[in-house]
Amino acid sequence: MIKCIERSLSLSRLIVIDGLRRHALLALVALCLASETGALLFFDFIPRDIGRASSDFVFSIAWISGMLFLLFHAIQTVSWREERSVIYTLLARPISRNEYVIGVFLGLATLLFLLNLILGVLGWFTLIAIKHKVLTVYFRVLSPKFYLLSWAGLTAAELIILSVIMLISAAIRGGFIVLLLTVSYYFICSGLPVAKEAVIQGIPPGSNSVIPLLFKAGTLLFPDLGKLDFKDFVTVTDPVLNPVFVLTGFTLAFSYILMIILVACLIYNKRDLQ
Amino acid sequence: MKKLFLFLVIIAAYLLNFSVQDRLTQTHKMELAPLLPAMLQQAALGFLRQLGAEMYFVNAAVFLGTTDSGQDPHEYAPVLSEYFKVASRLHPPFLDTYFFCQSSLSYLGRDYDKIVNNILDTGIKAIPDNWVLPLFAGYNAMHYLNDTAGASDYLHEAGTRPNAPSWIAHLAAILAADSGRIQMGLQWLETVEAREKDETVKKRYQMEIMEFKKACRVAEAIQEYKQRLGTYPTSLNMLSPDFMDQIPRFNLGFKLDWHPPILRLVRPRKSLDNKKRSS
Numbered sequence: 265m266i267k268c269i270e271r272s273l274s275l276s277r278l279i280v281i282d283g284l285r286r287h288a289l290l291a292l293v294a295l296c297l298a299s300e301t302g303a304l305l306f307f308d309f310i311p312r313d314i315g316r317a318s319s320d321f322v323f324s325i326a327w328i329s330g331m332l333f334l335l336f337h338a339i340q341t342v343s344w345r346e347e348r349s350v351i352y353t354l355l356a357r358p359i360s361r362n363e364y365v366i367g368v369f370l371g372l373a374t375l376l377f378l379l380n381l382i383l384g385v386l387g388w389f390t391l392i393a394i395k396h397k398v399l400t401v402y403f404r405v406l407s408p409k410f411y412l413l414s415w416a417g418l419t420a421a422e423l424i425i426l427s428v429i430m431l432i433s434a435a436i437r438g439g440f441i442v443l444l445l446t447v448s449y450y451f452i453c454s455g456l457p458v459a460k461e462a463v464i465q466g467i468p469p470g471s472n473s474v475i476p477l478l479f480k481a482g483t484l485l486f487p488d489l490g491k492l493d494f495k496d497f498v499t500v501t502d503p504v505l506n507p508v509f510v511l512t513g514f515t516l517a518f519s520y521i522l523m524i525i526l527v528a529c530l531i532y533n534k535r536d537l538q
Numbered sequence: 539m540k541k542l543f544l545f546l547v548i549i550a551a552y553l554l555n556f557s558v559q560d561r562l563t564q565t566h567k568m569e570l571a572p573l574l575p576a577m578l579q580q581a582a583l584g585f586l587r588q589l590g591a592e593m594y595f596v597n598a599a600v601f602l603g604t605t606d607s608g609q610d611p612h613e614y615a616p617v618l619s620e621y622f623k624v625a626s627r628l629h630p631p632f633l634d635t636y637f638f639c640q641s642s643l644s645y646l647g648r649d650y651d652k653i654v655n656n657i658l659d660t661g662i663k664a665i666p667d668n669w670v671l672p673l674f675a676g677y678n679a680m681h682y683l684n685d686t687a688g689a690s691d692y693l694h695e696a697g698t699r700p701n702a703p704s705w706i707a708h709l710a711a712i713l714a715a716d717s718g719r720i721q722m723g724l725q726w727l728e729t730v731e732a733r734e735k736d737e738t739v740k741k742r743y744q745m746e747i748m749e750f751k752k753a754c755r756v757a758e759a760i761q762e763y764k765q766r767l768g769t770y771p772t773s774l775n776m777l778s779p780d781f782m783d784q785i786p787r788f789n790l791g792f793k794l795d796w797h798p799p800i801l802r803l804v805r806p807r808k809s810l811d812n813k814k815r816s817s
Binding site: 312316321327418451453455496 | 580581583586637
């Protein structure tokens with residue numbers, strides 16, 4: 265068991281170094297730095313709710329960076345094509361397919377975490393700078409606790425998408441198709457809660473319709489990523505947030521990721537890699 | 539040489555096109571493009587919905603800054619209201635949407651006041667510690683829509699919020715009585731009086747409470763009349779002497795207004811004509 269963990273961690277270190285070598289992190293951080301500098305100009309267009317708008321901007325830029333990382337670097341790393349024989353090289357070593365899946369996931373997750381850490385620190389100082397530039401009434405509160413919670417939620421949502429990328433890559437050959445399916449997955453996750461709300465509003469109360477149950481079943485497979493979105497609380501005075509709700513959200517995300525990785529491992533074990 | 543010449547021609551053509559387009563853009567007025575429904579945008583934007591809302595707000599704000607003073611606001615009001623509606627749906631706690639919506643649309647007529655109040659309802663629900671938004675909605679209901687009952691509800695909501703000035707809750711009570719809900723107005727006024735710390739103001743509220751109680755006695759007499767005779771009195775004088783000794787006199791500018799079945803305690807506003815005469 266310990267050997268398994270060691271091999272997985274070794275592979276994950278390779279993935280991290282490979283990512284750093286390809287300047288994946290550096291390029292995204294540079295992009296974010298430029299964008300977050302834009303935040304210093306963006307808030308000039310907001311007359312009153314400057315704190316909220318600036319905070320939303322910082323997190324949105326981070327989300328875009330994370331998605332760029334996932335859709336381009338992560339999919340390119342994970343997908344296997346005939347011309348990309350890394351997977352054969354790695355599996356020629358004494359490493360099982362399960363260890364390969366876990367190692368790649370951990371490596372990419374580490375890169376994602378590093379990216380979010382750097383962006384989080386940059387974002388914090390950007391927000392502090394904006395807060396000092398404007399009157400208190402326009403930027404009352406900047407809560408470090410909810411700032412960290414928002415980053416944790418953002419990272420958890422990105423890790424869910426990363427695990428789904430692992431799963432889709434296990435089943436389907438080719439980077440572009442994996443990218444399309446990942447984007448479709450993201451849109452379904454975003455759209456399902458909205459569609460559910462719209463449909464439920466049209467159902468008369470007390471009716472025994474099956475549709476709400478179908479939507480609920482849908483959210484089992486396509487989780488509502490909005491439940492991990494806590495950025496609305498970063499600049500609110502006296503925010504009210506149920507700790508059980510928060511804990512349940514993260515626990516659900518963690519168990520979903522484990523489940524998806526397990527299925528990915530099963531698929532890799534069954535598939536003929538040739 | 540030929541290649542260099544061709545390259546220079548292409549560059550020149552590009553620069554010429556650029557200057558023509560630039561000149562056209564300067565004379566072309568900024569317009570707001572119609573938006574997709576909020577629900578669709580919410581599904582598409584996902585985690586970025588808040589930024590999307592803020593971008594729509596910035597777009598609308600910049601557009602308002604480019605409008606001429608002579609331009610008829612009804613030309614762009616339908617699209618502008620859509621921007622505010624979508625922005626408020628995508629990001630309900632974002633305050634600026636509601637302020638701009640109120641300032642740019644509320645004076646355009648009853649239809650827009652209803653739209654503005656619908657948009658403000660979203661903000662009132664999403665920002666529970668803000669008293670300004672229900673004040674806006676109450677003002678629109680009172681001043682533009684002549685809906686004193688709706689106005690009193692909004693102002694009462696504003697008055698219960700943190701740091702709200704006490705005059706808002708007082709005005710809510712006055713408007714409740716004006717709309718025929720005298721008993722409710724009395725309860726609200728008693729709450730305002732209990733909370734008031736300034737003795738002079740407190741005394742004034744106590745005097746108003748006396749007037750409200752007189753009105754409540756008249757309302758009770760009307761109900762008793764209805765129960766006994768099966769119909770409402772056509773005039774308040776019919777209540778005396780069987781149901782009350784005499785119709786009370788009202789001070790502080792209050793008077794009763796009876797249009798069956800609604801009894802209102804009104805405080806007539808000074809008309810503009812009176813103001814002009816006095817000046």
